[in-house]
Amino acid sequence: MDETAQRIIDATMELLKEKGYVATTTKDIAKKAHVNECTIFRKFKSKKDIVVLGIEQNKWRGNVSSEIFNNVTWDLQADLTMYMRSYLERITADFVKLSIGLRAPQINEYTIPYIMKIPEAFLKSLVRYFEAMHEKGKIGKFDYESLAMTIFSATFGFTFLTASFGDQLTKVTQQEYIEKSVALFVNGISIKD
Amino acid sequence: MDETAQRIIDATMELLKEKGYVATTTKDIAKKAHVNECTIFRKFKSKKDIVVLGIEQNKWRGNVSSEIFNNVTWDLQADLTMYMRSYLERITADFVKLSIGLRAPQINEYTIPYIMKIPEAFLKSLVRYFEAMHEKGKIGKFDYESLAMTIFSATFGFTFLTASFGDQLTKVTQQEYIEKSVALFVNGISIKD
DNA sequence: CTAATATGCAAGTATTCACTTGCAGCAAGG
DNA sequence: CCTTGCTGCAAGTGAATACTTGCATATTAG
Numbered sequence: 001m002d003e004t005a006q007r008i009i010d011a012t013m014e015l016l017k018e019k020g021y022v023a024t025t026t027k028d029i030a031k032k033a034h035v036n037e038c039t040i041f042r043k044f045k046s047k048k049d050i051v052v053l054g055i056e057q058n059k060w061r062g063n064v065s066s067e068i069f070n071n072v073t074w075d076l077q078a079d080l081t082m083y084m085r086s087y088l089e090r091i092t093a094d095f096v097k098l099s100i101g102l103r104a105p106q107i108n109e110y111t112i113p114y115i116m117k118i119p120e121a122f123l124k125s126l127v128r129y130f131e132a133m134h135e136k137g138k139i140g141k142f143d144y145e146s147l148a149m150t151i152f153s154a155t156f157g158f159t160f161l162t163a164s165f166g167d168q169l170t171k172v173t174q175q176e177y178i179e180k181s182v183a184l185f186v187n188g189i190s191i192k193d
Numbered sequence: 194m195d196e197t198a199q200r201i202i203d204a205t206m207e208l209l210k211e212k213g214y215v216a217t218t219t220k221d222i223a224k225k226a227h228v229n230e231c232t233i234f235r236k237f238k239s240k241k242d243i244v245v246l247g248i249e250q251n252k253w254r255g256n257v258s259s260e261i262f263n264n265v266t267w268d269l270q271a272d273l274t275m276y277m278r279s280y281l282e283r284i285t286a287d288f289v290k291l292s293i294g295l296r297a298p299q300i301n302e303y304t305i306p307y308i309m310k311i312p313e314a315f316l317k318s319l320v321r322y323f324e325a326m327h328e329k330g331k332i333g334k335f336d337y338e339s340l341a342m343t344i345f346s347a348t349f350g351f352t353f354l355t356a357s358f359g360d361q362l363t364k365v366t367q368q369e370y371i372e373k374s375v376a377l378f379v380n381g382i383s384i385k386d
Numbered sequence: 387c388t389a390a391t392a393t394g395c396a397a398g399t400a401t402t403c404a405c406t407t408g409c410a411g412c413a414a415g416g
Numbered sequence: 417c418c419t420t421g422c423t424g425c426a427a428g429t430g431a432a433t434a435c436t437t438g439c440a441t442a443t444t445a446g
Contacts, residue, residue: 004392019298022215026434036394041435100296103357105212116358123363146365146373153350154343160353161346164296165309170316172339180339188381197422219404229424234405 005043007033009054012047017097021051021104048107055102055114062090064118069125074136076189079129080182084155087122088174091156096163119156123148140191147189154181198236200226202247205240210290214244214297241300248295248307255283257311262318267329269382272322273375277348280315281367284349289356312349316341333384340382347374 011032015024026047030037044050054060068086072079099118102111126148133139158177161169172180204225208217219240223230237243247253261279265272292311295304319341326332351370354362365373 002392020215022213023298025432027432037434038395038436039393042393047434100293103293105216112358116362119354119358119362143369143373145363146369147377149351149363149365149370150347150374150377153354154347155350156354157346157348157350158342161312161349165305165312169309169312170338170342172342176336176339177342180336181343184340184343184378184381186381188377188379190380195422218402220402230404231406231425232423235423240404 004033004035004039008035008040008043009050009057009060012050013054013060013098016051016101017094020101021107024101048110051102051107052110055111060098061114061118062092062095064090064121066121066125069122069129072129074133074138076133076139077182077186080151080185081178083122083126083129083151084178084182087155088159088178091118091159093159093163096160119152122152122155126151139189142189151185197226197228197232201228201233201236202243202250202253205243206247206253206291209244209294210287213294214300217294241303244295244300245303248304253291254307254311255285255288257283257314259314259318262315262322265322267326267331269326269332270375270379273344273378274371276315276319276322276344277371277375280348281352281371284311284352286352286356289353312345315345315348319344332382335382344378 008029012024012029015028015032018024019028026037026040029047029050030040033040040047040050044053058065064087068090069083071082073082099115102108102115123145127144130139130142130144130147134141134144158174162174201222205217205222208221208225211217212221219230219233222240222243223233226233233243237246251258257280261283262276264275266275292308295301295308316338320337323332323335323337323340327334327337351367351374355367
């Protein structure tokens with residue numbers, strides 16, 4: 001991947017955030033990447049090709065992989081906070097917009113498997129974490145897949161909603177949201193008596 | 194709104210689900226609505242106009258309004274189940290796809306206020322419900338806006354994720370998800386000791 | 387120095403798309 | 417019967433877009 005090609009990919013992904021796939025023209029891309037339009041087609045087979053090669057790059061998936069959740073302390077509250085925070089600081093409103101751009105019906109089929117890696121990383125890591133916590137005797141027996149799904153849905157839902165509606169829908173800040181949600185989950189997971 | 198115009202709107206919204214805004218051509222719409230293409234422009238100013246008039250109709254917002262959550266029993270578990278179920282049975286994968294179609298940058302600005310009515314209905318109703326439950330002495334004092342946001346995000350997140358990735362991401366069914374999530378929330382909200 | 391490679395530039399092609407226009411038929415109401 | 421309004425039909429318009437081509441120039445590697 002030479003530097004010119006990378007510049008073309010980066011420009012394309014940036015434009016995707018702003019305008020979506022169909023509204024991003026190769027002329028726009030050329031301008032933003034500071035190359036001639038025909039150079040694009042010397043480096044890539046098609047417009048679709050650029051996007052597919054882009055989403056294959058970890059950097060264009062917000063650098064979210066299982067390893068970013070490795071830093072656990074085996075304290076439920078601290079760790080759930082870390083999970084939510086790690087995700088939310090990477091999947092910003094901009095990234096949500098990008099991921100919507102990548103779902104355009106013309107390219108959707110090729111991009112979905114890569115987009116899916118992001119939730120997968122969160123979910124798999126969290127399920128493993130709960131199992132380990134259970135072995136350590138720190139939490140009870142649950143359906144950890146459902147549990148992880150609830151926590152991830154709540155995390156994802158929040159970024160998506162704030163990316164869509166800004167503060168029009170809710171004035172709850174990200175910081176507050178994490179605190180209150182984690183408190184709810186920790187309390188929900190703990191054993192009463 | 195005569196019958197022909199309504200048929201054009203319905204066809205447009207259906208196509209939006211399948212292909213998104215830009216990929217839906219006026220030719221497609223004409224075919225699906227069984228009218229001539231020029232009839233579309235006799236009834237509507239522009240393609241954008243059709244979509245905007247469509248999203249203004251309650252039926253194209255899944256018939257979600259605050260009233261659908263009125264059927265409460267003042268039992269926390271039953272009521273949270275009702276909230277999640279009422280939403281999820283209306284906002285199906287098809288509706289999620291439609292709402293993504295409506296977010297195309299060309300029309301986004303006009304559709305967002307209408308799309309937002311759906312989460313608003315859920316959130317406002319749920320906050321009022323929590324306040325009433327508190328007055329009845331059934332739940333403790335919380336930040337109800339955060340709490341409602343967490344529950345709604347978890348509900349919305351789940352439909353969106355299953356609409357996007359089918360059962361590739363998780364095998365958890367909607368039924369299971371509701372049960373397990375509600376159990377978690379109820380336990381989390383309840384007061385210990 | 388020479389040959390290969392990368393890129394710019396300018397012009398062009400074929401297609402698609404939103405939207406328009408002029409005319410004709412038809413049904414309903416007065 | 418006659419007007420009015422709705423719709424179809426056929427043809428067209430102008431703009432935009434993905435992608436191509438031929439040639440000139442600059443940089444780099446051997």
